[in-house]
Amino acid sequence: MGRAPCCDKATVKKGPWSPEEDATLKSHIQKHGTGGNWIALPHKIGLKRCGKSCRLRWLNYLRPNIKHGGFTEDEDNLICTLYLTIGSRWSIIAAQLPGRTDNDIKNYWNTRLKKKLFLGKQRPPPTLDFSLADHEALIMPPQLVANSGYCNYLPQQNINHGEANFQHQNVWENSLINIPSLQLQEGISYGDMPQLNTAAVTSSSVENVSWFWT
DNA sequence: AATATCACCAACCGCACGATA
């Protein structure tokens, strides 16, 4: 037996939100908060919506200080850098971009940035397939948390030698390296994109991560 | 002008996880 659905799908309304629904939800949350229970919220305010749908609508659209569209070059670079570093962990990436939602960034990546970054390339970008513990170790050194910065991986050796070591380092102030530009400037084809050597990545040895050109 | 294809994005779905009874 599967898990019980969170709402009655026969009676719940789906599809685009009307301005009236938006106003009802926004007004209630601004006055009373979510009440800590999204499932109960729609019943309480008379919306024929699933609680999850209300939560999504609030977080992605109605919440104050949400920015839509108009991504800057800096934001592009940060998204690309973080994606190449931690993969599709959109909530973590969104946390580095004030006013942006994970859904927005995910859509932006899937529809535009991926194409921009890998324009004309034959294969999709490499997936970074290593454990959660490794992700955490890679992206959350103490300095990173303290400074709300992020880490980066930079090539140490000549890329023509078939193997390049990327050294973990924190990136401060204006020292962010534009990975997409770097790849384009160096004329590296997609086939040269680094594949993560997962065997080289452990929580205890993240200072030097090896990548291999394929 | 009509049709097909593409691009974008809001919203849905199912799963995993943590809290709690």
Add this chain to the structure above:
DNA sequence: ATATCGTGCGGTTGGTGATAT
């Protein structure tokens, strides 16, 4: 210890407008 529930997340879908043929 375990079952249940609510929440958060990432993947995917479907509607709509823009563009190409």
